[in-house]
Amino acid sequence: MKTNEDFIDELDSPDWALAEFAPASLGDRRLNRRLSAIAGDFARHPGAPITQACQSHERIEGAYRFLENEAVEPEQIMLGHRQASLRRLAREPVVLAPQDTTTFNFGERPATQGLGPVGSDDHPKAQGLWLHSTLAFTPAGLPLGLVAGQFWARSQPPVAGQRRAEPEAEKESARWRQGWTACQQALNQQSRLNLWVNIADMEGDIYEVFAAALAQPAPRVELLIRSRHDRPLTDQEHRLWEHLAGQPLAGELQVRVPRHEGRPARLARLQIRFCAAEVQAPRSQPDPSPLTLWAVEARELHPPRGVRPIRWRLVSTLPVTTAGEAIEKVRWYTVRWGIEVFHKIVKNICRAEDHQLETALRLERALMIDLVVAWRIQLLTQVGRQNPDLPACDYFAESEWKALHCFIQHSRAVPKQAPRLGDMMEDIGRLGGFVKGKSTPHPGPLTLARGLARLNDLARMWAIQNGGENCEE
Numbered sequence: 001m002k003t004n005e006d007f008i009d010e011l012d013s014p015d016w017a018l019a020e021f022a023p024a025s026l027g028d029r030r031l032n033r034r035l036s037a038i039a040g041d042f043a044r045h046p047g048a049p050i051t052q053a054c055q056s057h058e059r060i061e062g063a064y065r066f067l068e069n070e071a072v073e074p075e076q077i078m079l080g081h082r083q084a085s086l087r088r089l090a091r092e093p094v095v096l097a098p099q100d101t102t103t104f105n106f107g108e109r110p111a112t113q114g115l116g117p118v119g120s121d122d123h124p125k126a127q128g129l130w131l132h133s134t135l136a137f138t139p140a141g142l143p144l145g146l147v148a149g150q151f152w153a154r155s156q157p158p159v160a161g162q163r164r165a166e167p168e169a170e171k172e173s174a175r176w177r178q179g180w181t182a183c184q185q186a187l188n189q190q191s192r193l194n195l196w197v198n199i200a201d202m203e204g205d206i207y208e209v210f211a212a213a214l215a216q217p218a219p220r221v222e223l224l225i226r227s228r229h230d231r232p233l234t235d236q237e238h239r240l241w242e243h244l245a246g247q248p249l250a251g252e253l254q255v256r257v258p259r260h261e262g263r264p265a266r267l268a269r270l271q272i273r274f275c276a277a278e279v280q281a282p283r284s285q286p287d288p289s290p291l292t293l294w295a296v297e298a299r300e301l302h303p304p305r306g307v308r309p310i311r312w313r314l315v316s317t318l319p320v321t322t323a324g325e326a327i328e329k330v331r332w333y334t335v336r337w338g339i340e341v342f343h344k345i346v347k348n349i350c351r352a353e354d355h356q357l358e359t360a361l362r363l364e365r366a367l368m369i370d371l372v373v374a375w376r377i378q379l380l381t382q383v384g385r386q387n388p389d390l391p392a393c394d395y396f397a398e399s400e401w402k403a404l405h406c407f408i409q410h411s412r413a414v415p416k417q418a419p420r421l422g423d424m425m426e427d428i429g430r431l432g433g434f435v436k437g438k439s440t441p442h443p444g445p446l447t448l449a450r451g452l453a454r455l456n457d458l459a460r461m462w463a464i465q466n467g468g469e470n471c472e473e
Contacts, residue, residue, distance in 0.1 A: 017043065020372065021080035026072055034066045035077060035369070043373045044456050046449060047351035067357060067365045074364035078149060081372045082186075085145025089136055090190050097147055097221075098199040098336040099134040099179035102343040104353050104367065114360025116153030128353075129153055129360060132175040133371070134182055134198070135339045139331070140386060143338060143378050148182035149371055150175060151364050176204040177212055183221040196221040197318070199336045202228035205315070207282055210291055213317050220317075224329055227295070227313040234278040234290045241313055244297045247273040250323035253298065255334050257310070258341075258444075265440060268310055270298040274326040277315070294320040298330045338378070341445050345374040349449040381425070381448035388422025395421060400455055403462035404428065428455055 017039040026032055037059065045053040054060045066072065089095050103118040105128040112127065119126030134147040180198045187196045198213075198221050205228035213223050230241045250272045259265045274296045281288050293315050300310040314333055320326050346352050350370040357363050383395060392401045401424055402414050408427045419427075426434070429443025432450030443451070 016040070016376070020084050020376075022084075026076055031066065031069070031072065032080075034062050035080075038063050038066060039369050039372060042350070042369055043376060046349050046373060046377065046453050047354075049354070049356075067362050070361075072365060074151065074361065074368050077365060077368040078146065078372070081145060081375075082147070085136060085147065086186055086189055088144045089186070090192050090194070092138055092144070093194050094139050095144075095194060095196045096137045096139060096199060096332055096335045097134050097183050097196060098137070098339045099132065099148075099176065099204065100201065100336075100339045100343065101130065101132045101175065101203070102347075103130050104128045104347070104363075106353060106355075106363070112358060112360070112363075114153055115363075116155060118154070129363065129367070130172075131343075131367070132179060133339065133343075134179045135342055135375070137335050137338055139335065141335055141338055142382050142386065143342065143375055146371060146375060147186055148179060149368065150178065151360075151367065153360055173203075173206055176200060176206055177209045179204075180209055180213060180221060180223065184216060187219055187221055193219055197224050197332060198222070199333060200225045201336065202226045205229055207231075207285065207291075210279075210293065210315070210317065211281075211285075211287070214291060222316065222318045224314060224316045224318070224332060226333065227315050232280045234280055240277055240279065240295060240315075243277065244273060244275055244295045244313060247275045247297075250274055250326050253327050253330055255330070258337055259440075263307065266304060266307075268300050268303065270300050270310060270330065272323065272326050272330060273297040273299075274320045274323075276320075293317060296320055296326045296329050298333075342374060342378055345377055345445055345449055346370055348446055349377060349453075350374050377449045377452065378445050380452065381443075381445045384422045384425025385442055388420060388425075390421045391418045392421045392424040393418035396424065397459065399463045399466075400459040403458040404431075404455060406462075407431075407458055428452060431455060 017036040021032065021036045021039060026035065038054070041053045041055070041059060041063070050063050051060055054063050105118050105123075105126050106112065106115060107127065108125045109115060109127050115127035115129065117126070118128035118130065129151050130153070131149060131151050133149040136144045136147050138144065179200075183196055183198045200223075204225050209225075210223060213220060227240065230239045232239050233243060253270045253272055255268055255270060257266050257268050274294065277293050277295045279291045279293055281290060294317075296314045296316070298310065298312040298314070303309040312330070312333065314329055316329055318329070320329060350373055352367055352370045355363055355366050357366060380395075401418050404424065404427055405414060405419070406412060408430065425448065426436070426443060428451035429447045430451065431454045432443065432447035432452075434440070434443035434447040434451070
């Protein structure tokens with residue numbers, strides 16, 4: 001059986017896209033090959049226009065024909081990657097699958113058919129698409145692939161109070177249950193039983209999602225969701241948050257909080273409490289039976305000056321009976337930040353919002369490819385952190401590590417031995433603008449992605465100058 005190190009090595013090979021999309025079924029082997037070729041070109045030049053990424057006239061024309069092909073449903077593009085992801089996930093005893101929503105703003109484009117409003121008060125006429133995605137990680141934060149990605153366009157901006165009257169299946173909030181359902185379907189396809197935990201921020205705190213998960217016979221996908229609603233408990237005297245805050249201190253945990261809205265990354269020390277909770281059903285529910293859940297509070301007492309303290313109230317379908325289990329759930333919740341990073345890579349590095357295509361369906365086809373490319377970038381940028389002492393030649397071609405060394409050192413002298421993977425990833429980060437400091441000990445995925453894009457050009461020039469690999473690409 002292949003290990004995860006094997007597939008990481010495959011994803012850094014020139015033929016990664018062919019292997020990743022091989023299980024795709026677009027009804028025509030030529031379309032499958034074209035999809036792999038486009039993904040490879042997008043990955044070698046993330047964020048570049050199609051005319052720059054594909055380079056040759058033949059590949060440019062082929063890319064546009066593929067994206068304009070009405071016989072290709074956007075969901076089909078993801079099939080191969082999804083099957084490859086399931087094979088990777090089957091090797092993991094624990095799979096963490098956070099879900100989240102983001103928007104793609106294509107500006108004011110009245111000529112582009114099928115877009116809908118995504119604007120804010122500052123840009124009320126902005127048109128675009130919404131995306132709800134679910135990405136699977138190991139507990140250590142290694143992204144193993146997309147479980148689901150759903151695009152849609154709003155017909156009009158939501159009106160306050162109007163959505164509450166809609167049937168549950170027609171509300172946009174139904175996407176959170178659909179995200180859990182996609183995970184359940186994936187788990188049902190696994191021949192080996194493993195633990196799946198679907199994670200969501202406060203927007204996913206929906207009673208119907210918890211009810212659906214608890215009604216699912218084993219094996220089921222468990223839930224870990226940050227509480228948004230201070231739900232009443234069945235004892236008629238307490239609500240969830242007050243009851244949770246009154247529990248004895250179970251322990252403390254230190255977590256690294258990533259950079260956010262101009263604030264540097266920092267370490268936060270959290271106090272942990274937990275309890276069981278029997279939650280009352282809302283009056284609108286046809287089944288009045290209460291739900292038995294478990295809750296964990298992670299509270300920061302001494303944040304830096306001017307910084308809002310962390311206070312997470314996490315609700316789970318998994319039993320939490322010890323301090324160790326409570327701390328584990330908080331650590332798992334921090335993996336949710338990975339899907340936010342993923343969305344940033346799609347928009348800031350793959351520059352998905354720069355696509356110039358005439359219909360929403362064509363944009364969706366391009367965006368589906370961008371999602372897989374962004375996932376690959378995120379995966380490769382995590383490897384150096386988790387395996388810093390491995391030789392870089394295990395993951396990078398000779399032309400890449402030699403070219404990078406000469407460029408960084410401003411020297412023609414090339415070492416005979418490849419550098420440590422951690423050192424090489426740091427140098428790649430420097431290509432993307434990384435400056436090492438106390439709050440930034442490692443390059444982040446965005447700077448690494450920019451560096452990887454520059455490394456591709458350096459390596460090709462090295463190969464041309466030395467008559468080596470890839471000189472005819």
